[in-house]
Amino acid sequence: MWQPTNTPEEDRLRKLHELLEQGISPYPNRVTRTHTARQAVAAFEAAEAAQSADPSLVTVSVCGRIVRQNLKGKVYFAHIEDGTGRVQLFVRIDRVGEAAYDLVRRHLDLGDFVQASGAMMRTRAGEVSVLVDKIVLLAKALSPLPVIKERVNEDGTVERYGAFSDVEERYRQRYADLAVNPDTREVFRKRAQTINALRTFLDEHGFLEVETPILQPIYGGAAARPFITHHNQLHQDLYLRISFELYLKRLLVGMYDAVYEIGRDFRNEGVSFKHNPEFTQLEFYQAYTDYHGMMDLTERMVAYAAQRVNGSTIITFEGHTIDLTPPWQRITLREAIKSRSGIDYVDYPDAPSLRQAMLAAGLQTRPDATWGKLVDTLLGDTVEPTLIQPTFVLDYPRDISPFAKSVPGDPTHVERFELFIGGIEMGNAFTELNDPLDQEARFLEMHRLYREEDDEATPIDEDYLRAMRYGMPPCGGCGIGVDRLVMLLTDRSTIREVLLFPHLRERQS
RNA sequence: GGGCGUGUAGCUCAAUGGCAGAGCAGUGGCCUUUUAAGCCAUUGGUUGCAGGUUCGAGUCCUGCCACGCUCACCA
Known part of the structure; x- marks a missing residue:
C-alpha cells in the first residue's frame, strides 16, 4: 500500500480521509459537464456581444484541474484547466454556504479535479469567471505536481514562473510533464x-x-x-x-x-x-x-505536412530558417562529397586507396571499413552537417544499397537518394x-x-x-x-x- | 563502450572543506473581486548510493547508479 513520502503528500492523504469521514467521495463515478473551459468563456463573451441576451443568464457546469488557487478570506478564486484551456472559478461564502466553503478552503489542493456550476460573470478585474453555486471534487491529487505560475502580459504573451525542467524526470514521468507544461x-x-x-x-x-x-x-x-x-x-x-x-x-x-x-x-x-x-x-x-x-x-508531402502543422512551408529549426517549398535541391553523392572534402571517390576504387585519401584529408576511418562504408563515412562527416536546406543526395554506391537498381551504364552507383533537412537524415529511397x-x-x-x-x-x-x-x-x-x-x-x-x-x-x- | 559534466526539500535553485539555506508549493492565522495576490508565523533534508581522506565532507578522492553532452557504433 502506498505511503506518503513527504509532507505535502501526508497533508493530501489526511484531507482525503477527512472527506471520506464526511461521506464525500474523493473519486465519484458521475460527472456533469455542459461546457468546456473554452466554451464557457466563449458563451459568456458571445452573450455580452449580443445586446439582446443577458450574459448573467449563461449558466455552465465546467470540469478541470485546479492550476491556481487564491484563498482571500471569505472568497476563493481558482483557475481550472481542461483540455481546451482555463477558466476562473469565483466562490463566495455567502453564495455556497459555510459547509461547502469550508470544503473548498480546507480540502482542495492544486492538482485536484473539480466540477463547478453556476452563472458566468465578469470580475471587477475583468476576468470572465464562473460564479460558483456548487463545487464538487472529482478526483483528489495525492501527489503534488510542480507549481508553475503564469503571468499574462499586456500583449497577451504568457510568462511562466517556476518550472518542471529536469530532463530525466520529465521523460520518466511524462504525465507530469504534460500536466504542467503546455509546450x-x-x-x-x-x-x-x-x-x-x-x-x-x-x-x-x-x-x-x-x-x-x-x-x-x-x-x-x-x-x-x-x-x-x-x-x-x-x-x-x-x-x-x-x-x-x-x-x-x-x-x-x-x-x-x-x-x-x-x-x-x-x-x-x-x-x-x-x-x-x-x-x-x-x-x-x-x-x-x-x-x-x-x-x-x-x-x-513534407511541404504539405509543414503547411498543415505550422501553417507555412518555411520553418525554424535550431536557429536556421528552412524553406521546405518544392522543388528541393538535388545533388549527386559524388558531387556533394567532392565539393566538401575534395575527394572524388571514383578515383579511389578500392578501400585501401580511398582510406589513404581520407586519412590524407585528415578524416578518421576504421581500418576494417569496406569501400562503401568509407563513402558513407565521407557523407556523414563532411556532407550531412552542411545540408540544412532540404536536399536530395542521389546515386549511392551499389555495395551499400542492396535493394536499389543500378544507374544505367554506371557499374558503381545505384538509383538511391537520401533526404537531408536541418543536417539530419530524414529519408531514404530507391x-x-x-x-x-x-x-x-x-x-x-x-x-x-x-x-x-x-x-x-x-x-x-x-x-x-x-x-x-x-x-x-x-x-x-x-x-x-x-x-x-x-x-x-x-x-x-x-x-x-x-x-x-x-x-x-x-x-x- | 570512451571522454566531459550533472545529481541538495514536492518543484526551481544557493551554500570558501566549518551550524544545510531561499523562492514557490505545504501547514496555522488575517483578508468578500484575486490573478506571479499580499501580510504574519511555520513544517519539510539518508545532499543519488557505498566507501575513503580529514578534527570536520554537500564540497576533496575512489567505486557504483541515473541522466545530459560528446565520441565510437549504427549500409
Whole structure:
C-alpha cells in the first residue's frame, strides 16, 4: 500500500480521509459537464456581444484541474484547466454556504479535479469567471505536481514562473510533464497532426494503407541488429522488424499499385539525439515510377505536412530558417562529397586507396571499413552537417544499397537518394530492384560481407525472392523517419522530446 | 563502450572543506473581486548510493547508479 513520502503528500492523504469521514467521495463515478473551459468563456463573451441576451443568464457546469488557487478570506478564486484551456472559478461564502466553503478552503489542493456550476460573470478585474453555486471534487491529487505560475502580459504573451525542467524526470514521468507544461502538450498535438497529414496526403494520392507483421521470422530491409523474441507454442524465434520494406514490396507483386505503412520499427542499436530503439517509420511504395517520382512525391508531402502543422512551408529549426517549398535541391553523392572534402571517390576504387585519401584529408576511418562504408563515412562527416536546406543526395554506391537498381551504364552507383533537412537524415529511397536474379546475387554478396565482419549475419529472405520471381512491377520506394520529421516541424533538438515515452535505462535501487 | 559534466526539500535553485539555506508549493492565522495576490508565523533534508581522506565532507578522492553532452557504433 502506498505511503506518503513527504509532507505535502501526508497533508493530501489526511484531507482525503477527512472527506471520506464526511461521506464525500474523493473519486465519484458521475460527472456533469455542459461546457468546456473554452466554451464557457466563449458563451459568456458571445452573450455580452449580443445586446439582446443577458450574459448573467449563461449558466455552465465546467470540469478541470485546479492550476491556481487564491484563498482571500471569505472568497476563493481558482483557475481550472481542461483540455481546451482555463477558466476562473469565483466562490463566495455567502453564495455556497459555510459547509461547502469550508470544503473548498480546507480540502482542495492544486492538482485536484473539480466540477463547478453556476452563472458566468465578469470580475471587477475583468476576468470572465464562473460564479460558483456548487463545487464538487472529482478526483483528489495525492501527489503534488510542480507549481508553475503564469503571468499574462499586456500583449497577451504568457510568462511562466517556476518550472518542471529536469530532463530525466520529465521523460520518466511524462504525465507530469504534460500536466504542467503546455509546450509539451503542443509538441504531441503537432506530432499527431504530422502523421495525420502524411496519411491524408498519401490517401489522396492513391496509396493504400496496410499493416504488415511486426514479428517476423526473418528480418530484413535494412542493416541493423534486431530484437529477438520467441513464440512459445511454435518453438520459433521471431524478430521485431527493423523495416517494412520487404513486406510492402511483396504487396506490389500482389497488384496493389501503391501502398504505405506508418508504424514502429525496432533496432537494437545505440541511442542518440536522433536514435531511439523503437521509432516510427513511414514507408511508401509506388509501381510504375522510380526514385525521381519518389523525390517529387516526398517534397510535396513534407511541404504539405509543414503547411498543415505550422501553417507555412518555411520553418525554424535550431536557429536556421528552412524553406521546405518544392522543388528541393538535388545533388549527386559524388558531387556533394567532392565539393566538401575534395575527394572524388571514383578515383579511389578500392578501400585501401580511398582510406589513404581520407586519412590524407585528415578524416578518421576504421581500418576494417569496406569501400562503401568509407563513402558513407565521407557523407556523414563532411556532407550531412552542411545540408540544412532540404536536399536530395542521389546515386549511392551499389555495395551499400542492396535493394536499389543500378544507374544505367554506371557499374558503381545505384538509383538511391537520401533526404537531408536541418543536417539530419530524414529519408531514404530507391528505384527498387525488381530483378530476382540480381536481388539474389546482392543478398549473397551482403551475406558474405557481413559474415566477414562477423558482426551481424544478414539472413536471406527466400520467400521475398520467390515473390519477386512472380514478377514485380518497376517501382519506387521511400522511407521517412517520422520522429525526425516531427523534430523538424516542432523545432526540438532530440528525438526524446517528440516521443511520449522515450526509452530510458531502468532505474536500479 | 570512451571522454566531459550533472545529481541538495514536492518543484526551481544557493551554500570558501566549518551550524544545510531561499523562492514557490505545504501547514496555522488575517483578508468578500484575486490573478506571479499580499501580510504574519511555520513544517519539510539518508545532499543519488557505498566507501575513503580529514578534527570536520554537500564540497576533496575512489567505486557504483541515473541522466545530459560528446565520441565510437549504427549500409
